[in-house]
Amino acid sequence: MRSVHLTPLHDAFREEVSAFFDQHLRPFAEVWEMERCIPRSAWRKFGEHGLLGLAHGPAHGGSARDIFHSVVFLEELGRTGYAGVRAGISLHAYMATHYLARHASDELRRAYLAPSIRGDRIAALAITERDAGSDLSRLATTAMRDGGDYIVDGGKVFITNGANADYYVVAVRTATPVPQARRANTGISLLIVDSRLPGVQITRQEKLGWHAAATAELHFDKVRVPADRLIGRENSGFMYLMRGFQLERLVAAALAVGGAEHCLDTTLAHVTSRQAFDGKLSNLQAIRHRLADMTTELAGARAFTYHAAWCYAQDELSVTECSMAKLLTTELACRIADNCLQLQGARGYLADSDIARMHRDARAGTMAGGATEVMRDIIAQQLIDLGPSRASPRQAESSAKT
Ligand SMILES: Cc1cc2nc3c(=O)[nH]c(=O)nc-3n(C[C@H](O)[C@H](O)[C@H](O)COP(=O)(O)OP(=O)(O)OC[C@H]3O[C@@H](n4cnc5c(N)ncnc54)[C@H](O)[C@@H]3O)c2cc1C
Incomplete structure (x- = not known):
């Protein structure tokens, strides 16, 4: 999707990241799913390619790229279709290490952050x-x-x-x-x-x-x-967490956008190749309209996620925008996974099908990193109780939610 936020540099980076996933993630992800973890060798590959330090400064081995490099990386990670992998990598690179980068002593950063960026130490x-x-x-x-x-x-x-x-x-x-x-x-x-x-x-x-x-x-x-x-x-942990939660929500949103896009891509491939009645499934208007609706909603959710990312880059306490982005995208990802499973028919319901995995995976998005109802609470509090003027983070999130 074209966006005022993305430059040719981001587009080139997307190609680079996608090629990395083609070579180092997609061929192995099914085995990692079965083994219930990402192997250390893969963490190191991510580290060698600088993909665990996009948001971190060069002093500890990061590249301090702008927020949209991270958005692109996370979308592409989502587009691999493996939410377990994307959760492990993003938790490490954007959540656990975020607190080290922002608040830890230099000694701790040297001992923990630098090896984490290299992929030598795994964080949770x-x-x-x-x-x-x-x-x-x-x-x-x-x-x-x-x-x-x-x-x-x-x-x-x-x-x-x-x-x-x-x-x-x-x-x-x-x-x-x-x-x-x-x-x-x-x-x-x-x-x-x-x-x-x-x-x-x-x-x-x-x-x-x-x-x-x-x-x-x-x-x-x-x-x-x-x-x-x-x-x-x-x-001071509560204040640190409140800031970190906004990044966590933004990351969840970008991953959900990528995941939903992957559901749509695989479904499009299915309906355009599946013969039914006098042509392909994709000739049927009911199916065409459903795909058009999903694509439109996803485009809106993606655009809002970019807006939230821009807000976050201006002010890390963009509580409302980051909460809205998480609410909107993770709920949409569930609906899209559900609709896409329907469009792929019984073969999509097979336990080892791609869409069955994405359907199961999407479901966790509305709980992990803050439940959907909690996002609504935060947004409503801003809207109803605090009014249009910006709330302080403590007001907007008086009982922090993970
Ligand atoms: C796959 C996965 C990975 C996770 N990874 C991590 C991790 O790495 N680190 C970590 O610390 N935690 C992790 N979590 C935990 C996650 O952050 C929690 O699931 C989340 O904070 C919600 O807490 P809970 O599940 O205990 O639900 P509860 O707080 O018990 O809530 C249960 C349900 O009640 C509803 N609810 C809750 N509050 C409200 C409200 N105010 N108004 C209305 N309804 C409400 C929601 O539907 C919610 O889902 C993970 C969770 C999942 C599912």
Whole structure:
């Protein structure tokens, strides 16, 4: 799609990324799905090609490209049709490492960010808990100071890359949990926890889709973590997360756009080749109109995602636009996957078909990275409670949602 936001440089980059995926992702993704993880060799390939550091600065090996290089990369990643792969890569490159790049000390950046950009170390972001999903104020994993260490106790669930990460960026409570404070968003910090530390227990979680995402439940039993693994300031984690969530939503939107486009591409190929009645399925008006509707809606969602990306580049606290983009695109991706499965008929319903996988995968998009209802809450709060003047991030997202 043409866009005022995309230059010939972005177009050339799209070609480059697509060629990389043709060579290093598409031929292997089915095996990664079966093995439930992206192998280390693939992470390194992404790193060698500079694809894990597009958003990061050159001091640690990134290329600090503009936001639309990332949008193009994420769309193309979505267009591969493997949401488990796209989740693993994007969680690492745009979410877990984002907090290191923005808030960590130089020492931590050298030790964790630089090898992550090279693809030598795999990162995960661990926020969600069994009893703390959309409502971050219920977060109960603690990190209490003991001399030069923190002692981490608690657990996390649904952690993408959890089973094969080298380290986790973990949201913990560092303030003493008194009853009132437990319900508030204060006292949250971000801590790097190495996955091989004594007391870290990792249990794989088997899901409906996103198979290559290496999802795991983590249990921390008196894990001793050096205090210098704290990211930024103690008890400032909530503010860091609120900023990070906007990027997470934008990333989810660009991936969803790419994923939906892939559904449409494969469906178009199917209906234009499938013989039925006196011609092809694509001659039937009901099918033509359905495709036209989906393509139009997707073009609108893509244009809005570009707008949200532009807003984010101006102001990282573009809460409304990023929430709208996530809501719009992930819901649309579900509808498109569902319609496309219908258009591909029974063969699309076979468990190992491309569209069946995309249908399963699309479903997670409206939950992961903030449920659709939470996005509506945030948008409505801005619209109804706070009025047209820009809300502060704390107002717009008073109970942060992951
Ligand atoms: C595939 C996948 C990968 C994930 N990866 C990660 C990860 O890497 N790291 C991480 O920390 N977390 C991860 N998550 C967790 C994700 O962020 C949570 O699923 C999300 O925050 C919602 O929390 P929950 O699932 O506990 O749902 P709950 O908070 O229990 O909510 C259940 C449902 O209730 C509804 N709901 C919730 N709040 C409201 C509201 N205010 N108004 C109306 N309805 C509401 C929504 O429909 C929601 O889906 C992942 C989840 C999935 C599915």
